Amino acid sequence: MSTKPTNEKLGLNDIMKRAQEMQKKLQDIQKQVAEMEVIGQSGGGAVKIVMTGQHYAKKVTLDPNVLKEDKSIIEDLIAAAINDATDKIERNLRDKMGSLTGIKLPEGFSEDTTR
Secondary structure, eight states: OOOOOHHHHHHHHHHHHHHHHHHHHHHHHHHHHOOOOOOEEEEGEEEEEEETTOOOOOEEEEOOOGGSSSSSHHHHHHHHHHHHHHHHHHHHHHHHHHHHHHHOOTTTOOOOOOO
């Protein structure tokens, strides 16, 4: 009597092994994204936001000339810089996830995966 596994069992073991490898790679990607920092900018660099991969704003830098602007303009510039930083994080995550799966992921796919 042979103790050699059948082809069916080998296939299942291979699938399980690959799933574990992908899970490990996914965890590595999530860690890399969580640890990264990006700089979102607006107004030609007059407003800069340093944001972590977990979407936490760490630092806001305003060019002194921005403070001479109307309050609503400053608010718009800050919002635009935040959006720029968020977009950079999402693009980075999509690129990394795409390299894991071999599939180009659509916009919005990666929402809430780093939280």
